[in-house]
Amino acid sequence: MDEKILLTEKNLKGNGFQVKTFESSKEAKEALMESISINESIAFGGSMTLLELDIYEEFKSRGNEIYWHWKGEDKKKELSEAYNSKIYLTSTNALTLDGKLVNMDGTANRVSSMFYGHERVYIIAGRNKICKDYDSARERIRNIAAPKNAQRLNINTPCKFTGKCTDCDSADRICNVEVIIHKNPSGANINIYLIDEDLGY
Template structure:
């Protein structure tokens, strides 16, 4: 297991998060399926990590009520996800002092990560672990944001340069930054640290 994970697990636990470590995404998926009850409704935030986990169909097939705006089988899924019992997402960056750093375009993902659900599961690959906030911010500006903008076929400067210039583009996706320092009250936040590179 990655030594950083062991150090980070202790720091995150002190910050009130429930932390588990996994060798690969398959182990994390198996644990997540066992943790979430079949009668629970589930919202999913936009995430390449969760898409790579390939858990949506497993949850749906066993009978969970599930809302993910990346899938078109439920109308107004992003709105309905807000009221789900459980929320699943990833984070743009995770610092070694135990902070979750996220940038969002619409705000639905970052809002649901901190409020409104009984349980929130954050799945994090080793590529998203950063030394501190400054490194996390750089990661978001020059890796996560440009790659997501390119994935969405947006016409923002970062899709051409690969770097953030703090643009004023109407299609800008960097609009709301949320930093979670400690576990918010009223929500159990489970952080799954996976020893693989996942998502952007």
């Protein structure tokens, strides 16, 4: 197991999060399927990590009530229904070695659901999301995650073309809301699955 994962796990637990580590995405998927019952409704936040895991298809074929605006025909309906789900699944833009979650969003549906409104939240992250500190986490978001997402969405932001954040004023800007979760908030049940693989961006 990567030493960075073990240190991050220790500090996340110290900050009140529930944390499990896995050698592979296959093991993490199996644990996730066991942790969530067929009777629980599930919402997905936008995440390339979850897309790569193919976990949406697993839950759907099993029969769970499931919502993901990346998959549903009616995006607005999927987003609306997601707020009422018991379970929320997503990834994080970055994790710091001292056990914090750092995220940037365009509309804030994902980041708000990470800590409020759901019975349980599962955040799945590969080792590539682990950063030394807040500054390196923010650098990762600005110059890795955001440009790649801009390219994926084919939106008109400078970072789509340059691969670097310029703190733009574009109407298509996707870095509008920044959230740092320092510790597990009161009443929240945040479960973090760390996987010793590179997943998402």
